[in-house]
Each structure stands twice: as C-alpha cells, then as structure tokens.
Amino acid sequence: MVHALEMTRDLLKRDGLLIDIHPTGRPPRVEVHVGEEIHLAGHLEETNGFLEYFQADDALKEVTGRGLFELERQGLFTFLLHAPTITALVDHLAAEWLDAVLPEETIARAAELLGEPGEGTAGHSGDRPEIVVREIIHIARFRSSGR
Amino acid sequence: MQIRKDPERNEINALLEFARDLTGKRVLEIGAGYGRLTWRYAAEAGEVVGIDPNPEKIARAQKEMPKALPGRVAMLATTLEEYRRAGQVRQFDVALLSWVL
Numbered sequence: 256m257v258h259a260l261e262m263t264r265d266l267l268k269r270d271g272l273l274i275d276i277h278p279t280g281r282p283p284r285v286e287v288h289v290g291e292e293i294h295l296a297g298h299l300e301e302t303n304g305f306l307e308y309f310q311a312d313d314a315l316k317e318v319t320g321r322g323l324f325e326l327e328r329q330g331l332f333t334f335l336l337h338a339p340t341i342t343a344l345v346d347h348l349a350a351e352w353l354d355a356v357l358p359e360e361t362i363a364r365a366a367e368l369l370g371e372p373g374e375g376t377a378g379h380s381g382d383r384p385e386i387v388v389r390e391i392i393h394i395a396r397f398r399s400s401g402r
Numbered sequence: 403m404q405i406r407k408d409p410e411r412n413e414i415n416a417l418l419e420f421a422r423d424l425t426g427k428r429v430l431e432i433g434a435g436y437g438r439l440t441w442r443y444a445a446e447a448g449e450v451v452g453i454d455p456n457p458e459k460i461a462r463a464q465k466e467m468p469k470a471l472p473g474r475v476a477m478l479a480t481t482l483e484e485y486r487r488a489g490q491v492r493q494f495d496v497a498l499l500s501w502v503l
Contacts, residue, residue, distance in 0.1 A: 259432075259482055259499075259502075262482050262483060262486045263430075263432065263482065263497045263499065265486055265491050265492065266430055266485075266486060266490060266491060266492065266493065266494050266497060267492065267494050267495075267496075267497055268492055268493065268494065268495055269492070271494060271495055271496065271497065272421065272495065272496045272497070273496075273497045273499065274417065274420055274421060274496065274497070274498050274499070275499040276413070276416075276417070276498070276499065276500055276501055277499070277501055277502075278501070328420060330416070330420075332412045332413065332415075332416040333410075333412055334407075334408055334412060334413055335407075335408060335409070335410055335412070336405060336406070336407050336408075337405065337406040337407075337409065338405050339404075343404070343405060344405070347405045392413070392416075394416050394417070394420055395420075396420045396421070
C-alpha cells in the first residue's frame with residue numbers, strides 16, 4: 256500500500272491532491288427498512304476481519320510521516336447499499352464483494368423482518384420493505400509535498 | 403428491482419466537498435471499476451483517466467460511459483504500476499483512490 260501511494264505521488268503535479276476513500280473497518284449494519292421504520296438484522300462480516308482497512312490507515316500514516324503527503328482534511332460519511340431481496344443482496348456480494356460474509360442468523364433475522372421465509376418481496380417504493388447495508392466510510396484529502 | 407448504491411449521493415457529495423473544485427482539473431481515478439463513481443463527478447472535471455486492473459469492469463465502463471463524456475474520460479484496464487511505468491508522470495491535479503487501499 257505504501258508503494259501504491261508513492262507511485263500515486265509520482266503521477267501528481269507538485270501540490271497535487273490525493274483523495275482517499277476507504278471503509279473504516281467497522282462491520283456494516285444490515286438493516287431492514289419498512290416504511291419509516293429501521294430494524295437491525297445484524298452485521299456484515301469480512302473473511303479477513305477488515306484487516307486491509309487498518310493497513311490502509313497505517314500506510315497513509317507512514318507516507319504522511321515521511322513527508323510525502325500532508326493531511327489537509329478527513330471525515331466520515333455513510334454509504335448505503337439498497338437491496339430489494341435477500342437473494343439480490345447475496346448475489347451482489349458474491350459478484351462484487353468477494354470477502355463479505357452474511358451470517359446465517361442475519362439472513363434469518365432479515366427474512367423474518369421482511370415477512371418472508373428467506374426471501375424479500377419488495378422494491379423501494381412506498382412501504383415495501385428493503386434491505387439496507389449501512390457502511391461508514393473514511394474520506395481524506397492529502398496534498399503532495401516534499402519536492 | 404436491482405441493487406442501488408448510494409442513491410442518497412453521500413459519497414459524491416463528500417468527494418466534491420473534499421475536492422473543492424474540479425473544474426478544468428485532470429483527475430486520475432485509481433480503482434475506477436465500471437465507473438459507478440466516475441460518472442457522478444466526471445462532468446465537473448476537465449479530464450479524467452480511470453484505471454482498474456479488472457478488464458471486465460473496464461469493458462463495462464467503456465460500454466456504459468455517458469454520451470457526454472467520451473473525449474474527456476478514458477477508462478483503461480491497467481495497474482497503477484503499469485500506468486506509471488508507461489511514463490505517465492506528474493500530470494494530474496487530483497488522484498482519487500476509490501476504495502482501493
């Protein structure tokens with residue numbers, strides 16, 4: 256990761272900006288939304304325990320410590336992924352989030368909240384329930400420095 | 403119904419706030435994937451190069467690129483190391499590490 260940041264710096268103009276977006280490593284909440292109500296079904300896990308996100312933090316600390324970048328601003332935002340059914344969510348995770356694990360108890364709780372045995376039926380309009388994965392994301396702006 | 407990612411636009415709002423002003427800027431997006439985030443900010447920027455090592459994602463991005471963007475946005479199937487080795491140095495105002503670290 257440090258090497259990637261060094262290479263990125265080479266591609267930036269002097270005083271160029273680096274904006275990094277990556278998850279915080281807090282397990283994302285898996286919620287079922289029914290109208291205005293939000294119910295917690297459980298949390299999404301990752302097979303590596305979100306280790307890479309903490310490694311990313313360490314890499315950014317190293318390059319700022321070496322004076323390659325200067326941290327100007329950082330913050331958090333919430334990223335929501337909406338799925339109409341459990342099947343849709345499971346299929347999406349299998350295709351795009353390969354190390355994600357949706358625990359069986361979370362699937363069962365979500366199915367219960369959706370009112371279907373293991374399968375949601377709804378879209379996002381009206382009071383139809385949907386599954387929402389709520390993830391806290393870190394964003395930071397750095398300025399290239401030291402040259 | 404399909405999966406919807408960030409219909410609330412929290413991510414793009416945060417990006418535009420942190421980037422301050424992308425007008426006329428040259429942006430390198432590392433980990434551009436199929437352009438999910440790229441399409442949301444590219445109209446603001448002067449020029450965008452999106453790279454991703456996954457050729458399938460880049461093929462999808464090239465296919466789904468909004469009509470107003472070709473000529474200002476290039477989506478390339480390459481790694482950061484290969485791209486840098488090709489001699490592309492010190493030319494970007496902004497580098498965006500998009501969920502890749």
